[in-house]
Amino acid sequence: MLTNVRRIKIKHNGDVLHQKPGKTNFELVYDLEDPREYFGTFRGLDYCIPSHGQRVFSSLIEARREETGKKPLRVVDVCCSYGVNAALLKYETNLEDLYARYGSEGLAALPSEALAEADAAFYGERRREEAPEVVGLDVSRKAVSYGVRSGSLDAGFAENLEENEPTQTLCRAVAGAHLLTVTGGVGYITERTFGRLLDCVTSGPEGRIPWVAVFALRWVSYEEISDALSEYGLVTEKLEGHTFTQRRFTDDTEREYVLEELEKMGVDPSGKEDAGWYHADFYLSRPIEEAGTPIETLLGLPTTS
């Protein structure tokens, strides 16, 4: 969890945003009627972790597909927002297309409901042949609702598992899922959300234990989460020798805070955070008997050992 709150203020579109330590607060764009401001804000910071997610999660889905044959594979995207990762996994599109789409003049004047309809048509023409089913979870009610109406999410739940037990409807929707994914969410969610979700996912009739694929910023500890996952028989591995750009820092305050945290952790920021970018590590958790193939092989990367 983010602690030690050191509030400063920055300006965004005329509104004041408060900053938590090490990370600007983007809450004003998390829960709007449609994703245009979300994409506009994050495009300006070269937010790109969903792009890495598209590549990495797609490879994992491919690897898991052997188990399901022709049946669609079920993914639970946690901190799903407006359904960004879902759109990238299900449809022939990419993050650049989405940034261009939501920033386009042609769509700027559309009311939110008309945009959701236009998105449903846009996505409908681009469905991948073997698109997974994606269930989204996020605290932002309007964002989740948009994700469902636009067709990006197959189902969506606005629940806060940091604070509450999941509803039975959420529990049933995620039971038996094959893969849990997270980009940009660790820090907002802790082991509490993972534990509550895994209780539901593993309650499916087949008793399947999902793979858990998470990008987490390098200065945020993943230890408590991997400990919690181990209670469900999951072994967590970090992809070694490779980090992923998340976005540029908004300002020097963010940068300096992160550099200090990394120094305390003994992590070398050279060419990464000290060059102005948040970097994330990638963690994959699998049941031990399914963890034989190295992550690098699954992702088509050269092996480090």
Ligand SMILES: C[S@@+](CC[C@H](N)C(=O)[O-])C[C@H]1O[C@@H](n2cnc3c(N)ncnc32)[C@H](O)[C@@H]1O
């Ligand atoms: C940086 S955004 C990441 C969204 C998306 N995954 C992406 O990469 O574009 C963080 C998201 O976490 C959500 N969030 C914050 N606290 C949460 C919680 N307790 N449970 C679920 N989602 C939460 C926010 O509403 C927001 O949509």
